[in-house]
Amino acid sequence: MPDELVAVTVDNHSFQVRKGVKIIDALDDIGVHVPRFCYHPRMTAVGMCRMCLVEVKGPRGPSLQPSCFMDVADGMEIFTESDAVKKAQHGVLEFLLANHPLDCPVCDKGGECPLQDQAFAHGSGETRFVEEKRHYAKPIPISRLIKLDRERCIQCDRCTRFADEIAGEPLIDFAGRGSTLRISTFSNVDFDSYFSGNVAQICPVGALTATPYRFKARPWDLLQSSSTCMKCDMGCQVSLQSSQNELTRMLGIDSDTINHGWLCDRGRFSTSEVNNVDDRVLRPRLRNQDSVVEVSWTKALRVAAASIKQAIDERGASSVAFLSGASMTLEDTYAFAKLASDVVRTNAADGAADVRVDGTLLLANPASINEALTAKTLVLFNVDPKNELPVMHLRLRAAIHSGLRVVEVNTTPTDLTPIVDRWVVIQPEDLAKTVDEAVAAVGDDRDGVVIMAGCRDRAVAASLNTALVAEMLYRFPQAKVLSGVARGTNALAVGFTPNAPQGIRSTDGVAPAVNADAILAGALRGEIAVLVLLDTDLVRLGLTEEDLVAFDHGTTVIALNTFESLTTRHAHVVLPLSAYGEQQGSTLNIEWRHLRLGRQVEPVAQARPAWMVATELASGLGDELGFLTLADIMRDLSQSGGLLAGLSYHYFADSLDGPLFPRTRTEPAQVRRVLDPMATPGIASIDRQGANFSAGNVIEPAEALGFGVNTGVAPKALQSPSVAKREGAVALDPLSEGEYWLHLVPRLYDPTPELMANPFLKAAVREPVLSLTAAQAESLGLVDGDRCRLVGASAVDVLVQLVKDDALALTVQGVTPATLRLIGDQSWVKVRVEKSNG
Amino acid sequence: MSRFTGEMLSRAEELVSLYPDPRSATIPLCHLAQEQDGYVTNEAMAHIAELVGSSAAEVQGTASFYDMLKLEPVGRYVIGVCTNIACMLRGAYELLEDAEGVLDVPVGATTADGLFTLEEVECIAHCDRAPAAQVNYRYFGPLDRESFETLVTQLRNGDLDDEVPPHGTLLRVRREAPAVIPMEEIDRYRAQEAEREKASD
Amino acid sequence: MTERIVGARLHYEDSATLERFLATGGDDGLRKAVLEMRPEEVAAQVMTANLLGRGGAGFEAGRKWSMLRKAPRRYLVINGDESEPATFKDHLLVERDPHQLVEGATIAAYAIEASFVVIYLRGEFALGLERVQQAINEAYARNALGRSIFGSSFSVDIVLQPGAGAYICGEETSLIESLEGKRGFPRIKPPYFPAVIGLYGEPTIVNNVETVSNLPWIINHGGEAFKELGEGRSTGTRLFALSGQVQRPGPYEVEMTKITFRDLIYGEEFGQGLRPGRSLAAFIPGGVSAPWFFPEHLDIPLGQDEVAKAGSMLGSGSVIVMDDSSCPVRSAWRIARFFARESCGQCTPCREGGAWIDKIMRRIEEGEGREADLDLLLDLCDNISPGIKWPPAQTTICVLGPSIPPSVNAAIQHFRDDFLIHIKEGRCPHA
Numbered sequence A: 001m002p003d004e005l006v007a008v009t010v011d012n013h014s015f016q017v018r019k020g021v022k023i024i025d026a027l028d029d030i031g032v033h034v035p036r037f038c039y040h041p042r043m044t045a046v047g048m049c050r051m052c053l054v055e056v057k058g059p060r061g062p063s064l065q066p067s068c069f070m071d072v073a074d075g076m077e078i079f080t081e082s083d084a085v086k087k088a089q090h091g092v093l094e095f096l097l098a099n100h101p102l103d104c105p106v107c108d109k110g111g112e113c114p115l116q117d118q119a120f121a122h123g124s125g126e127t128r129f130v131e132e133k134r135h136y137a138k139p140i141p142i143s144r145l146i147k148l149d150r151e152r153c154i155q156c157d158r159c160t161r162f163a164d165e166i167a168g169e170p171l172i173d174f175a176g177r178g179s180t181l182r183i184s185t186f187s188n189v190d191f192d193s194y195f196s197g198n199v200a201q202i203c204p205v206g207a208l209t210a211t212p213y214r215f216k217a218r219p220w221d222l223l224q225s226s227s228t229c230m231k232c233d234m235g236c237q238v239s240l241q242s243s244q245n246e247l248t249r250m251l252g253i254d255s256d257t258i259n260h261g262w263l264c265d266r267g268r269f270s271t272s273e274v275n276n277v278d279d280r281v282l283r284p285r286l287r288n289q290d291s292v293v294e295v296s297w298t299k300a301l302r303v304a305a306a307s308i309k310q311a312i313d314e315r316g317a318s319s320v321a322f323l324s325g326a327s328m329t330l331e332d333t334y335a336f337a338k339l340a341s342d343v344v345r346t347n348a349a350d351g352a353a354d355v356r357v358d359g360t361l362l363l364a365n366p367a368s369i370n371e372a373l374t375a376k377t378l379v380l381f382n383v384d385p386k387n388e389l390p391v392m393h394l395r396l397r398a399a400i401h402s403g404l405r406v407v408e409v410n411t412t413p414t415d416l417t418p419i420v421d422r423w424v425v426i427q428p429e430d431l432a433k434t435v436d437e438a439v440a441a442v443g444d445d446r447d448g449v450v451i452m453a454g455c456r457d458r459a460v461a462a463s464l465n466t467a468l469v470a471e472m473l474y475r476f477p478q479a480k481v482l483s484g485v486a487r488g489t490n491a492l493a494v495g496f497t498p499n500a501p502q503g504i505r506s507t508d509g510v511a512p513a514v515n516a517d518a519i520l521a522g523a524l525r526g527e528i529a530v531l532v533l534l535d536t537d538l539v540r541l542g543l544t545e546e547d548l549v550a551f552d553h554g555t556t557v558i559a560l561n562t563f564e565s566l567t568t569r570h571a572h573v574v575l576p577l578s579a580y581g582e583q584q585g586s587t588l589n590i591e592w593r594h595l596r597l598g599r600q601v602e603p604v605a606q607a608r609p610a611w612m613v614a615t616e617l618a619s620g621l622g623d624e625l626g627f628l629t630l631a632d633i634m635r636d637l638s639q640s641g642g643l644l645a646g647l648s649y650h651y652f653a654d655s656l657d658g659p660l661f662p663r664t665r666t667e668p669a670q671v672r673r674v675l676d677p678m679a680t681p682g683i684a685s686i687d688r689q690g691a692n693f694s695a696g697n698v699i700e701p702a703e704a705l706g707f708g709v710n711t712g713v714a715p716k717a718l719q720s721p722s723v724a725k726r727e728g729a730v731a732l733d734p735l736s737e738g739e740y741w742l743h744l745v746p747r748l749y750d751p752t753p754e755l756m757a758n759p760f761l762k763a764a765v766r767e768p769v770l771s772l773t774a775a776q777a778e779s780l781g782l783v784d785g786d787r788c789r790l791v792g793a794s795a796v797d798v799l800v801q802l803v804k805d806d807a808l809a810l811t812v813q814g815v816t817p818a819t820l821r822l823i824g825d826q827s828w829v830k831v832r833v834e835k836s837n838g
Numbered sequence B: 001m002s003r004f005t006g007e008m009l010s011r012a013e014e015l016v017s018l019y020p021d022p023r024s025a026t027i028p029l030c031h032l033a034q035e036q037d038g039y040v041t042n043e044a045m046a047h048i049a050e051l052v053g054s055s056a057a058e059v060q061g062t063a064s065f066y067d068m069l070k071l072e073p074v075g076r077y078v079i080g081v082c083t084n085i086a087c088m089l090r091g092a093y094e095l096l097e098d099a100e101g102v103l104d105v106p107v108g109a110t111t112a113d114g115l116f117t118l119e120e121v122e123c124i125a126h127c128d129r130a131p132a133a134q135v136n137y138r139y140f141g142p143l144d145r146e147s148f149e150t151l152v153t154q155l156r157n158g159d160l161d162d163e164v165p166p167h168g169t170l171l172r173v174r175r176e177a178p179a180v181i182p183m184e185e186i187d188r189y190r191a192q193e194a195e196r197e198k199a200s201d
Numbered sequence C: 001m002t003e004r005i006v007g008a009r010l011h012y013e014d015s016a017t018l019e020r021f022l023a024t025g026g027d028d029g030l031r032k033a034v035l036e037m038r039p040e041e042v043a044a045q046v047m048t049a050n051l052l053g054r055g056g057a058g059f060e061a062g063r064k065w066s067m068l069r070k071a072p073r074r075y076l077v078i079n080g081d082e083s084e085p086a087t088f089k090d091h092l093l094v095e096r097d098p099h100q101l102v103e104g105a106t107i108a109a110y111a112i113e114a115s116f117v118v119i120y121l122r123g124e125f126a127l128g129l130e131r132v133q134q135a136i137n138e139a140y141a142r143n144a145l146g147r148s149i150f151g152s153s154f155s156v157d158i159v160l161q162p163g164a165g166a167y168i169c170g171e172e173t174s175l176i177e178s179l180e181g182k183r184g185f186p187r188i189k190p191p192y193f194p195a196v197i198g199l200y201g202e203p204t205i206v207n208n209v210e211t212v213s214n215l216p217w218i219i220n221h222g223g224e225a226f227k228e229l230g231e232g233r234s235t236g237t238r239l240f241a242l243s244g245q246v247q248r249p250g251p252y253e254v255e256m257t258k259i260t261f262r263d264l265i266y267g268e269e270f271g272q273g274l275r276p277g278r279s280l281a282a283f284i285p286g287g288v289s290a291p292w293f294f295p296e297h298l299d300i301p302l303g304q305d306e307v308a309k310a311g312s313m314l315g316s317g318s319v320i321v322m323d324d325s326s327c328p329v330r331s332a333w334r335i336a337r338f339f340a341r342e343s344c345g346q347c348t349p350c351r352e353g354g355a356w357i358d359k360i361m362r363r364i365e366e367g368e369g370r371e372a373d374l375d376l377l378l379d380l381c382d383n384i385s386p387g388i389k390w391p392p393a394q395t396t397i398c399v400l401g402p403s404i405p406p407s408v409n410a411a412i413q414h415f416r417d418d419f420l421i422h423i424k425e426g427r428c429p430h431a
């Protein structure tokens, strides 16, 4: 729908501008820039800084009005250049500078600071303020990641509005009054938020800075490219910046379809782990019983290929397994998919160990993120956006506050639960009832339902999870589906997992049929001769160190990894992979949108991109994958049919967001991108300094591909609920006395090797916690802060934490499935709780 | 002792129940915390946040905005000498200087015995008795050095205990009224009235 | 002798007691309103009376009520934050006639069909708070509040809310924020009136203590009778708070427009003139936000439009007298400092400008000024309130900011020599 327009005059020239927008936005549209500090296009206007005053003609003549707050109206006469406007703006600027320290040369914001820019452009160059300036202790840490310099603060309310309005975590607020108005956390409690980095990005001055970036670089030394964050499959758009071959920071870019400029701290600060060479795998190496030797790539690849070949020859192709639970680039993923299916020809391949829902369901009728957020009803099924797809949590909060109706179906509450319309508990004993309740909660209006389907609770068996999603879809045949899976989109898209829809790409190779759970179980039974790991830590997937040691007798582990871990320590062949930001490529996000990845630095030491390793392994096996460049892979993928037909780098040239796949999907006309200079300060300012934003190291657009793009994916037949029940997939044995259903839910800061390699984030890892309601605790004889032992197939000690929520079962955070031996597709997990000694 | 307990807790809950939105009780609860501890402690702010459903940072943000809410300990008597225009024109700064002399502390400080905190305050709406001062928000004036000294002596001796309770105690008259009428009842009644009016038209 | 309305009971020692209240016509207005009149009839009487708001802005109460947005829930807030320097009329009313206030508030609630009423009193009014709470308790006890007031079908609650010491909370939107448990940041306009979006986002009427204290009388005597007092738009009586360097400071209720400032300051029944040997230097006609008046303005009558025409405002009705022994530099500084301390801090010009002006004025007052400071001061004032005119233009959200310039400007314009002596000789000519 085209925007409705109204007629206004600006400085006596006539314009048509969008109806109902703020004057400042209308002026931006027509290219008139009004200086501003507090206004942020993604947050409620507060009109506090008074920098954006313009004159608006009213019945009693023109008066000064904040252009960020007032809506345009038909016939409005606006003056942006009058003497009164200039005087007012000059005055406000002088007031802002009065108490502002003159420390631009040592301020991180120097060079990309709108206040500095304004002062240079319009300031008088001479201060009339001869009084003593305001003094505060500085800088004070308000969290591990953020430092506050109150003397530089201009009280624009952006950080506080972000915390309250966008993140829903009002942990920073103004304190004091008048000229002592200052930003403050509560006493010494940290600004402990997954989203704290955003405040450093949107702070217009150098008052809030991100500890990892402090004094790292000057804006004019930075190179940058547009890229996509890879920490989860949300696909947040970022500006990836580097200096002297080191990643310096990531800033959110305002993508209207995806992240609105926000990032979570896990993503934003992931550059710090890339830079941490101490924890990186640097060179290829081999290990036998008692020695580890670094070797050349040639030697390592020869050994790897030889062991694969020997396994194929001696024990058949299925004894070679490919396994990954990481977010690899689309190109890397495809290269390994092809290596597994077409060269090794094994069916034991799962590049999406985290996906515990059938991809057919996710792809049958896919919804975009924006479609999900504007649905009549959105069902969140077994997904915890805050911990799995953090920025989706922010988008959801905003959508809910502007009226989105959400039914949440989950085993235990999430941070969205308090604001959703209905919360339906997944009840292990009666799954049919769960579905009935969810359906009833959606109500009669069945059109326009979108289901965001995930697999948050690791204690819900994959088959059960799939059966539940299938049943929901059976009840809402028109519903569109948005994937709620945090990792594995690329593997689903290229058919590198048994969870992928059948025939997602045409190949005469062997389709994956043995999933990650089965591969691991098989490996533990000694049935896998060679286990090829792609950037994956087996501990995260459920194994223990003893298991890894046991592989010395029979299973050769070939680990391609970026970071050192228990897995790399015990692997037999270790191959160093390049990290995020060290390689070009592309990726798909949860809405199957194709997004680009920029390369900003050279791979460390001898690290290489995984796709190159795949081609080398193929040739070591006497075959070839058919590609020598990334463009080859694109072409190959595009021609492999299925979902990714029409894939190309070409479209990146003229749009920051790539297209949705399958390309038959239509998107509502692109909403105007809000690329306010203050929303992403680095970008606009750096542009002004000369370096070209799009220049960076983004892949050069290839020539357009000239063939049809209408290949949809044929869904597998959905199981009807009755079928599911008959097969015993949806009914569980009830609990016996003293048993509890266990819920194993992820936290953003669960201790993965990458996280532990991040000097700034690893401190955020918390010990495993068991959440209990007061009533549950009482019946178990436990109190807050106790320790207790969960006993299932194995046992683990956890900290007891009382929660207010009406959690219906025990919830554990921070325990890897391994600790409870949750491997294999067993049904729901039951545990007993014992008081720990001491 | 800083969270509300016992009698204080039930008073706190009563305050929360007065308003359509519990957050409205924030300032009354801060006063209650001062009544309990003489100032608003961190623990109290955290407890208030729980009671009204905001974050502790927000309660602190609110409390720190207001002059009467003290986030640090103060004396048993907070003496505020008004120096605003009407009092100033009648010798307020001289009185303030005298007060410093009598109490032997500079403005902003508390006497060593913890009895008095001296403040310079803005107009307290007692201008016809200028220069005026308040002791724990009980008003006195016009004052000069002599009458100020007398006042301090009386406070010290406890002669004014009935009139001037320790800092923080503001309202000694409790609300005695039935529970507030639920908004829904008012809404219902309104709807009925509207119906009736429509019918009579 | 002028008519007494809000102060009619004040000459009794025990004016605050229920006994005195009931013995002197208490409750009559409320009874009449809820038992004999429909809400719109009550509102019509107030409209007829042309009761101007007594809180400072002087907006017609009846007209304000008529702007109330239609919505199921509406609120009434009584503004008793009275913190404008030298204003002490509400202080008197809440301490000395709390029952009248509660009655007036209940009548207003009936007229606008409020769901809920809050009386927001300045926190420092410890005694007033106790008296009003007592009055509320007693009102509930005799069914003048609560369910089915006096057997009528009207039910309403009044809750007493203490402020906590912040002048800005007298500004109605700031007061509402404060009442919602937040910092007292005035809300940005539009909407221009809480009658559209107020407490909890619902339509809300904010009325001053003195404004509603007039209501029992208006209902008892009729709007016409009220209108007959005073002249033009200024009807009824007002409580003027006279302070500063007069012989007899105090609150005086007078019929509007019927006496002049000269009468108020020098009249036998009012201020009784200056101290012997002193002459009038300046006076402020309506609270420290207002532009100053000088001896040539003495014969202006105490009426809203009359004062406005002369370039100032009647505002909160507080008249501050400065004789020739006072230092205008010091007075202007003290007023500037007040605003600097009371700025909520939202708007850059008010937050930074106010503090800056305070520092410069203080420097001059202490003998450290420079001649260039005077132009600087005027320019800073102009950046807060372009043109330094009255009524003011503003670069800020609320009018606290634009309240800074009038005193600074008046002092510099009229007492430039005093400034120059401070600056050049480093001394105060009045010391």
Ligand SMILES: Cc1cc2nc3c(=O)[nH]c(=O)nc-3n(C[C@H](O)[C@H](O)[C@H](O)COP(=O)(O)O)c2cc1C
Pocket (backbone or CB within 6 Å): C052, C053, C054, C055, C056, C057, C058, C059, C061, C064, C079, C080, C081, C082, C083, C084, C167, C168, C169, C170, C171, C172, C173, C206, C207, C208, C209, C211, C212, C398, C399, C400
């Ligand atoms: C800075 C500022 C302070 C104010 N202080 C008070 C006050 O203390 N008491 C008051 O009744 N009105 C005060 N007002 C005026 C109120 O905003 C509002 O106009 C008034 O309460 C409305 O009541 P009325 O119509 O009955 O006068 C103040 C306004 C401003 C801008």
Ligand code: SF4
Pocket (backbone or CB within 6 Å): C168, C185, C186, C342, C343, C344, C345, C346, C347, C348, C350, C351, C396, C397, C398, C399, C400, C401, C402
């Ligand atoms: S003008 Fe001053 S007091 Fe009013 S809103 Fe702005 S900063 Fe606050």
Ligand code: FES
Pocket (backbone or CB within 6 Å): A035, A036, A037, A038, A039, A046, A047, A048, A049, A050, A051, A052, A053, A066, A067, A068, A069
């Ligand atoms: S007031 Fe408009 S940008 Fe700050």
